Every structure is written in structure tokens, then in C-alpha cells.
Amino acid sequence: MGLFDFSKANGTGFAKVPNKLNLTNEDLLDKLSNVRVTFGTPEMGKIGDYQAVLYKKVTKKYSLFVRTSGKSIIMGKIAGSGASMGLDYSVSIAAERKDEQTSIADHAVDELSEIVGKIARGEEVSASTAVASINTETGELIELFMRQKVLNVTPDFNIFDADENAIYYIEGDPAQFFYTIYDGNEEIARLSRKIIALMPEYIIKFDGEEIGRIKKKARLTNAQFTGIVNGEELMIEGDMYGFDFDIRVGDKIIGHVDTNSQLFRDSYRISVYDEAYQDLVVILAIICDKEQDGTT
Numbered sequence: 001m002g003l004f005d006f007s008k009a010n011g012t013g014f015a016k017v018p019n020k021l022n023l024t025n026e027d028l029l030d031k032l033s034n035v036r037v038t039f040g041t042p043e044m045g046k047i048g049d050y051q052a053v054l055y056k057k058v059t060k061k062y063s064l065f066v067r068t069s070g071k072s073i074i075m076g077k078i079a080g081s082g083a084s085m086g087l088d089y090s091v092s093i094a095a096e097r098k099d100e101q102t103s104i105a106d107h108a109v110d111e112l113s114e115i116v117g118k119i120a121r122g123e124e125v126s127a128s129t130a131v132a133s134i135n136t137e138t139g140e141l142i143e144l145f146m147r148q149k150v151l152n153v154t155p156d157f158n159i160f161d162a163d164e165n166a167i168y169y170i171e172g173d174p175a176q177f178f179y180t181i182y183d184g185n186e187e188i189a190r191l192s193r194k195i196i197a198l199m200p201e202y203i204i205k206f207d208g209e210e211i212g213r214i215k216k217k218a219r220l221t222n223a224q225f226t227g228i229v230n231g232e233e234l235m236i237e238g239d240m241y242g243f244d245f246d247i248r249v250g251d252k253i254i255g256h257v258d259t260n261s262q263l264f265r266d267s268y269r270i271s272v273y274d275e276a277y278q279d280l281v282v283i284l285a286i287i288c289d290k291e292q293d294g295t296t
Contacts, residue, residue, distance in 0.1 A: 010222050011239020013106040014076035015113035016069075017120045025067055029053045031119050032066070036127040039064070039108040047078060055108070062105035066116055073120055075112055077105040100269075103244050103258040110246075133253040135274040142272035144168075146257075146285055155179075157289075159270070159282055168282055179286055183279070191283050202287055204229065204280070212280075214287070223291050229280065236284060238291060243268065245288045247281055255281030257288040 023031075025044070032042045032053060045054040052067035058077070066075035111128045118125045136142055144167060145160045155176055159168035169182040179191040190205045201215040202225075214227030214234050225236040229249060238245035247255040254277040257270050270285045272278045 010237075011106050011110065011244045013102070013109050014074070015109060015116070016072050016074045017113070017117050019068055019071055019073045019120060021120060021122060023068065023073065023120065025051050025053060028066060028068070028073070028116070028119070031125075032115070035115055035125050036131045037108075037111060037115070038128065038130050039111065042066075055112075058108050059101040059104045061101040064105070064108055064112060066112060073116055075109060075116060077102075077109055100259050106239065107244060107256065107258065129251070130253055130273070133273040135276070136272070137275060142275065142278065144270040144272065144282065145267050146270055146289070147267040157286070170282075170286060172286075176290065179283075181279070181283055188279055189283055191286055202227075204283060206279075214284075216291075225287060225291075236287060238288065243288070243292045245291075247284050249277065255284065257285045 029042055029044050037055075039058045040055045042053045042055055045052060045056075047054075047065055047067070050067060052065040055064040058064050062077040062079060064075065065078050066073065068074075111130050115125055115128055134141060143162055145162070146157055147160070155172035157168075157170040157172075158166050159170070161167050167183070170179055171182070172179045177193050180187055181189040181191065188206065192203045192205075193200050194203070195201070196215065199216045199218060201213060203210060204212040204214070212227060212229030212234060214225045214229070214236065217224045217226055223236075223238040223245075225234075227234045232249050235248045236245055237248070243257070243259045245257045246253055247257070252274070254274045255270065255272050257268055259268065268285065268289065270281060272281050
């Protein structure tokens with residue numbers, strides 16, 4: 001498989017899967033046209049001299065492409081949106097935190113690679129896991145924004161909605177081992193950290209009762225935490241190059257945390273896919289922040 005496995009994008013902005021069914025670009029367009037995704041609709045186009053299926057203007061900076069290449073199907077983000085697009089697509093390997101446009105595009109490639117992988121195996125797909133996971137009153141993702149208070153001895157956070165209303169307040173101790181989560185003035189949960197065999201483990205409590213534990217896995221590539229919450233498998237997985245984390249319960253995405261500049265400079269966006277898990281997603285966003293800071 002080589003040094004890197006690109007069968008899943010995992011935040012790199014590029015993926016490659018075997019084309020065992022000998023699918024053509026026309027086949028890909030036909031099949032992808034029937035799959036609901038969070039980032040647009042496909043159309044046939046070109047990248048330089050190469051025919052490709054395109055999702056144009058996924059962000060202001062990037063479009064997505066997918067095409068056959070020899071015995072493989074390749075896909076990724078590319079700068080531009082039309083005939084001017086060149087062959088300068090590349091894997092995101094910058095060590096610093098991604099900007100918002102790159103984070104959104106890379107996350108869309110993650111979503112696309114999951115779909116194309118299933119299609120390449122002959123599976124029927126009608127919607128991406130991300131689309132299928134959305135369960136909110138409006139049918140849209142709930143977006144919250146996390147910003148750490150500056151000049152504080154303790155790691156305190158405010159969580160705002162898109163209208164800049166403060167929804168949650170998170171108070172941590174100076175050693176960053178205990179966090180209390182408030183909804184308004186009401187304490188709703190606590191998160192504590194302990195070190196087990198050099199790897200951190202987090203305990204989640206609601207109303208004083210433990211409802212879950214999650215522990216960091218020793219990995220050389222993407223950051224990963226696994227555990228149990230209310231009897232279900234819990235996972236946080238982030239790419240190795242930037243602040244970009246998926247939160248899953250079982251095989252369902254319940255949240256996503258990434259870089260954002262929409263509301264405040266240097267803030268994080270918390271996307272809630274399932275309203276029933278909103279409080280949990282906010283709590284787990286603290287772990288994502290600590291992983292990004294290198295303090296887990």
C-alpha cells in the first residue's frame with residue numbers, strides 16, 4: 001500500500017480508490033448525480049486536458065473533481081471553478097492550522113471519497129453519511145462557534161450561535177484536567193481528564209452520573225479518540241494537518257469541529273448534525289481544542 005494510504009481522504013484533500021469495476025467518467029457522473037451530498041451537484045467538465053466530474057465552487061477558493069486514472073479513481077480539491085482550472089491540485093500537507101476555505105474543501109473531499117469508495121465496490125448509494133446523519137428541526141446543520149477568552153488564567157470558553165448569542169459557557173481549571181459546561185447559568189455536564197498509560201482518557205458526566213468515556217489512541221497519522229457513550233461506540237477522528245474533526249456515535253456523524261472566521265477571528269465552528277446530541281458535541285469540542293493545542 002506504500003507509505004500513505006489514500007483510499008480515504010482523511011483531511012488531506014485527495015483520495016484514490018481502485019477502479020475494479022472499470023467505471024468510466026460517464027458512469028461516475030450518472031451514479032453521483034443520484035447521491036445527495038452537502039456540497040453541491042456534479043457536472044461533466046475538464047481539468048486541463050482531462051475529462052472529469054466536477055463539483056464547482058464548493059468554497060470561494062475550491063472546486064472538487066473526481067475522474068478515472070488508469071486502474072484507479074482519483075478525487076480531490078482544486079483551485080478555481082471553470083476552464084481555468086489547472087493540474088495543480090495537491091495533498092494538504094501544511095503543518096499549520098488550515099484556513100476555513102481549505103478545511104471546508106478537505107472535509108467535502110472526505111465525504112466524496114466515502115461515496116466513491118462505495119460506488120467502486122458496486123454498492124448502491126443514495127446519500128452521503130453526512131446528509132443521512134442530519135436530524136434537526138430545520139433539516140439543516142446547527143452551527144455554533146467557540147472562542148476562548150483571552151488573558152484568562154483558566155481555559156474558559158464561550159459558545160455562540162450565528163447571531164452572536166452566548167449559548168454555552170465552559171470553565172476549566174488551570175491544570176486543564178476538569179471542565180464544567182453551563183447552558184446559561186445552569187450546569188449541565190462535567191468533563192474530566194486522566195492519564196492512562198501515557199494516553200489521556202476523558203470521563204463525561206451529566207447530572208453527576210457518568211455517561212461515557214473516551215480515550216486517545218496511539219497513532220502516527222490522524223488523531224483518534226474512541227470510547228463509549230450511553231452504551232454506544234463513540235469516536236473523534238481528526239486529520240493530521242489541521243483543525244478538522246468528525247464526531248461519530250456508532251456509524252452516525254453527530255458533529256464536526258473545524259476552523260472558522262465567520263463570527264470571530266481565531267474561532268472554531270461546531271456543526272451539530274443531530275439536535276439530540278448537541279450538548280455532547282459541545283463537550284467533545286473541548287477535546288478537539290486540546291488536541292489541536294497539543295495539550296491532550
